[in-house]
Amino acid sequence: MKDLTSPELVLERFQELRGQVVLALQDGRDLANELPGISDAVAAEFEAADKLISNLSLSLMVVGAEGVGKSTLIRGLLGEELSPIEADQAGTVAPVYFQYGASADPSFSIAFSSPAKPALQCDQKTFLDHIRQRTNENNQKGVACGIVEIDKQILRNGLLLVDMPGTGGISDQVRNEAQRFLENNTGAVIGIAANRSYGPLIDLAHILLSQDNRVGFQAILSNRFADYFVESPSTLRPLESQEVAERITTSRTEGFERIKECLDAVDLKSSLTPEQLYVFSAELLFHRSGPLATEAHLSEMDRFLGDLAHYIRQNSLGRMVQNAARRAERALSEKLKPYISLRHELVERLLTGDQRPAEQFRHDANAALKEIWHAKYATEDVIDEIQEQVWTQFDSVIIEQNARISQDIEALIDRLNQADASELSGKLVDQVTILRAENEIRVQRTNQHLAQLLEEAVTRFVIGANETVRSALGALPVRMAQISDTIRVTPDDVVQHNLMRSVDDASGRLFLKATGGAAGGAAGAGIASQGAYLALVPDPTLVTQTIGLIIGGVSLWVAVSYSLKRFFGSDKELIISQLRDIQRKTANAHQLREQTLKPLVGDTIVQIAEMTEQKLRAQLTSIDRTLSDTDQQDLKSERKQLEETLAEIENLSGRILSIRKTANQLSSATEA
Structure with a gap:
């Protein structure tokens, strides 16, 4: 058995399943089209299944104040520096979307708030001039969002990364965009804080993400820029891995208590648990080396990626594949198959001269x-x-x-x-x-x-x-x-x-x-x-x-x-x-x-x-x-066709059942 702890691998496997479902739906439509008496009713079921599977994607929204490492986190997930903000600069004025594109070279575009203003395809410099606060103060250019398209493995299989503005870029439009995102059942929110300071993140979440006085994070990264785990400043000898792991656990517990205090201060509730707080440097996602790349920190990073993959499996793509396959299965078992079986029964009766x-x-x-x-x-x-x-x-x-x-x-x-x-x-x-x-x-x-x-x-x-x-x-x-x-x-x-x-x-x-x-x-x-x-x-x-x-x-x-x-x-x-x-x-x-x-x-x-x-x-x-x-030859010919169609339905039902089993295995985190 192989653990599916990589988000890229999970997304790839679900995309394979999506392709199998799409083929099964088309085969089902072809069968229904040969049967005018039932085709409309079956088509409605397949259409509903197709809509479910067409939305097979996962969105990750990254939220944090300016300078806490959002760009570093996104760079680590993408494996490339594309985010518009350097660490010492002011933030963005609008969300930035990173999505799949046909080329390995990134393309940049700007969407504007005014419907009358067409989207702008541009180079990276123009893109940054529109997105950055220091070159577009108070969003005077009316930017709704920035879009970066690039061919990256993690994006290729249905992931959309969203870099939300920090506190300085908050506007009514940004708030509306965040709320729209939260209504998407396959959206996950990753918060990031730096230097053990969680107040700015919770304040930002209060403005952007709160619904009914609740905020929902799938993960919060406590980004550590300079945590050196050594025996003493004089020797700089690294601590044993076990002791580093214990310190990380302590930091997680203390951080969770601090987050609870910040939530209480603004009267917010959350289902966040200590296990959803991760303590490591965001730089590890990109470099996988350096002073903070201890065995314990790398293990913490792997836990973050594994839990993210687990969320994808259990709460988003797996459910969508299951629902689409179940809808197609219903069309076959409740409509097509009974239709053929009962028509076959009638043909048999007519063949006897009844x-x-x-x-x-x-x-x-x-x-x-x-x-x-x-x-x-x-x-x-x-x-x-x-x-x-x-x-x-x-x-x-x-x-x-x-x-x-x-x-x-x-x-x-x-x-x-x-x-x-x-x-x-x-x-x-x-x-x-x-x-x-x-x-x-x-x-x-x-x-x-x-x-x-x-x-x-x-x-x-x-x-x-x-x-x-x-x-x-x-x-x-x-x-x-x-x-x-x-x-x-x-x-x-x-x-x-x-x-x-x-x-x-x-x-x-x-x-x-x-x-x-x-x-x-x-x-x-x-x-x-x-x-x-x-x-x-x-x-x-x-x-x-x-x-x-x-x-x-x-x-x-x-x-x-x-x-x-x-x-x-x-x-x-x-x-x-x-x-x-x-x-x-x-x-x-x-x-x-x-x-x-x-x-x-x-x-x-x-x-x-x-x-x-x-x-x-x-x-x-x-x-x-x-x-x-009661023409015997015509009836016998029709009976043969009906029996062949029944066999095709059974075969297609078996394929869909296999898809559902595989999706269930993926949702359970392992595959053969």
């Missing part, structure tokens, strides 16, 4: 149509109710638009009454043009609102149709998911339905799925870019034209524009008269709404119900045909 499934289905289908569809969802009362609801909501939108148009026209008339022909003609033409454009937008939005209301009506009928199919399938020796029971009604379906209805229509107008623009001056606006909005309406051109008339036709606005261009003294009254005409027509549009639009909306609801019933009956007929098909 017609009872088909006969039972016909009986149940007729009962479902009568007791569910025609009794609950497609009754005259229900259709009347939906018609009234859609029309009431739609009519209120039109009335609201009319009121706004009237207000706009009144304001324009006031301008005209105060106008001087020599100075306002051009300005008024522009204002009329703007109002005309706004009116066209109103027509489009009104169309969109009608389409949304009709889509909601479609949903109500489709819910009823699917409930009817599920009821019809309920008594079969298989679950309803075995045969696709999902009915969808799309604009294309209504297009075809209206084409069939309109062939013999006296007006000779065929249904148009979309219009390139309403013809004639009466149209309010074209809907070329919004054609699909009215795809459910029997005659979208007529609807658009009617809406245009009701809330101010284009021809009327054209007439006003023409008169304004000829604006000389006596024409003012003509322009005002034309504007009043638009006001009057919009205010008195009730009859047009009731006699033209309302019947169109009502007829559309009826057609949606008819189209949904057609789809419902077609689905029931298709299921009946499937159950009645």
